[in-house]
Every structure is written in C-alpha cells, then in structure tokens.
Amino acid sequence: MLRSIQLIESCSGFFFHRLKLHYGISFISISGKPSSRTPMLTVSRLSRCLGQFRASSIRSESKPDTTSSSTSSPSAFKSIGATRKINFCQLCGGPTKHEIPDGDEKERAICTLCGKIAYENPKMVVGCLIEHDNKILLCKRNIQPSYGLWTLPAGYMEIGESATEGAIRETWEEAGAKVKVISPFAQLDIPLIGHSYLIFLAKFTTPHFSPGPESSECRLFALDDIPYESLSFSSMLITLKLYIEDIKVGKPKFHYGLINKWPGTGPSAIHAYDFDYHLRT
Numbered sequence: 001m002l003r004s005i006q007l008i009e010s011c012s013g014f015f016f017h018r019l020k021l022h023y024g025i026s027f028i029s030i031s032g033k034p035s036s037r038t039p040m041l042t043v044s045r046l047s048r049c050l051g052q053f054r055a056s057s058i059r060s061e062s063k064p065d066t067t068s069s070s071t072s073s074p075s076a077f078k079s080i081g082a083t084r085k086i087n088f089c090q091l092c093g094g095p096t097k098h099e100i101p102d103g104d105e106k107e108r109a110i111c112t113l114c115g116k117i118a119y120e121n122p123k124m125v126v127g128c129l130i131e132h133d134n135k136i137l138l139c140k141r142n143i144q145p146s147y148g149l150w151t152l153p154a155g156y157m158e159i160g161e162s163a164t165e166g167a168i169r170e171t172w173e174e175a176g177a178k179v180k181v182i183s184p185f186a187q188l189d190i191p192l193i194g195h196s197y198l199i200f201l202a203k204f205t206t207p208h209f210s211p212g213p214e215s216s217e218c219r220l221f222a223l224d225d226i227p228y229e230s231l232s233f234s235s236m237l238i239t240l241k242l243y244i245e246d247i248k249v250g251k252p253k254f255h256y257g258l259i260n261k262w263p264g265t266g267p268s269a270i271h272a273y274d275f276d277y278h279l280r281t
C-alpha cells in the first residue's frame with residue numbers, strides 16, 4: 001500500500017495512518033532525457049553484482065509521472081533534493097529558520113518561536129514477497145503514484161508494530177491475503193528519498209486473495225511472466241530480479257543494498273538508479 005505520502009509530521013494520527021509512500025516530494029523536477037544518463041550504463045554496478053540485468057536504462061519512461069512538486073508537495077514544504085525544507089514548526093506552527101544547531105553537523109529547521117528542532121529520519125517500508133505454486137502475488141495500484149502499475153504488497157511500517165506485523169498488515173490491506181512470514185529477503189535503502197525497504201518471503205495461510213481499496217487487481221504471476229515494464233518502483237524491480245536470480249541457482253538468500261535513485265527522476269522511472277553495496281548472504 002504505497003500510497004502518496006505528504007510527510008506532515010504534525011498531522012493527526014488518523015491522517016498519518018493513511019499516508020503512504022511518494023517519492024515526489026523529494027524531487028524538484030523530473031528528468032525525461034535519458035540520454036544524459038547514458039554514460040552511467042557502462043559503469044552500472046548492479047550489472048557487476050547481478051550479472052545479467054542492468055540497473056540503468058536508456059529508454060524513456062512512458063508512464064505518467066506524478067512527482068511534480070507542484071502537485072505533491074504541501075505548501076509548507078519546499079523540495080531541496082534529498083530533504084524537504086520545513087518552513088513551519090510542527091509543534092507550534094511558528095516560522096522556522098534553517099541553521100546548523102550547536103553540536104550538530106546538518107542544517108535543520110529550527111522554530112523561531114519555541115526553538116523546536118525538526119529532525120527528519122528515514123521511513124521503513126515493509127512488504128511481502130509471496131510465492132504460491134511457483135507464482136508471485138502482485139497488486140495493481142489503484143492510487144497514485146504509479147497508478148495502474150504492479151507492486152508487491154508493501155507500505156509504511158506503523159508505530160506500535162513490528163516489521164513482520166507491518167508486512168502482514170499491508171498484505172492484508174492491499175491484497176486481502178492472510179500470510180505468514182517465512183524469512184527476511186531483502187533490505188534495500190534509498191538514501192536520496194529516505195526510505196528503507198524490508199521485504200519478507202511469505203506464504204499464504206489460506207490460498208485466497210482479493211484486491212483492497214488501493215489495488216484494482218491482484219494476480220499470481222509465473223516467474224517468467226513478471227510484468228517488468230509495468231512495475232511501480234525500482235525497489236520492486238530489484239526485489240523481483242534478485243528473487244528470480246536466486247531461484248534460478250537454488251533457493252532465496254538475503255540481500256542488502258543501496259538503491260541510488262538518479263536525482264530528478266520520479267518513482268515511475270524504475271530503471272533510473274544504480275544499485276550499490278549489494279551484499280548477498
């Protein structure tokens with residue numbers, strides 16, 4: 001359930017519960033000119049890690065992108081690359097100044113009225129890779145961003161739950177499927193946008209699924225039929241590729257790596273990344 005997130009830390013609990021992932025607020029613009037990225041193809045580190053699939057693509061993204069800051073950024077925030085510019089205090093609503101606090105190393109938004117310092121930390125996204133009869137369950141997104149594209153059931157981990165509980169909950173909410181977690185499969189950090197994905201291998205407890213409100217369809221795909229050109233996020237592309245690579249040579253392993261999204265690219269530009277520091281155990 002990777003729904004659009006507004007990242008308003010001061011919002012109500014209910015509202016926050018409904019906030020979901022959206023790269024857009026982290027980017028000022030969208031690069032639709034892959035030619036400028038072409039040189040990176042020759043040094044794709046993922047190619048070296050995974051052998052047969054490249055981290056980068058020279059093709060243009062044909063899907064509409066929703067990462068325009070004008071449509072996704074709350075007015076209180078202004079995208080400044082990897083971080084947002086917070087203009088108002090999340091505690092009292094007062095205006096902020098942007099300075100490096102004493103003893104700190106990074107510029108923060110500091111309230112000019114109450115002095116509260118706004119610290120921003122990465123978000124954990126949890127989800128399940130469910131295999132059943134040599135097929136994988138995917139959900140077609142019924143929401144933006146990446147409307148109409150396929151994803152593993154996943155979403156933000158909530159306060160008060162464990163990572164596995166969050167992954168199971170998201171699977172239930174998005175796919176109407178009850179599952180049990182088998183093992184961790186991949187942790188994929190995306191430093192540019194402050195997200196860390198933790199995807200678990202899981203199995204149905206009952207072989208039933210149906211799309212939740214944020215999915216228009218749920219379907220089991222044979223490994224050879226994964227719709228790679230219609231996936232929603234780079235993290236999903238990498239997760240599925242890693243899984244299939246593992247299956248081809250034996251059984252799934254655990255993977256850790258960094259997804260370095262190209263600045264200026266949005267979530268639908270799923271090939272616009274380099275995959276670094278890939279550890280496979």
Ligand SMILES: [Zn+2]
Nearest residue numbers: 089092111114
């Ligand atoms: Zn304040």
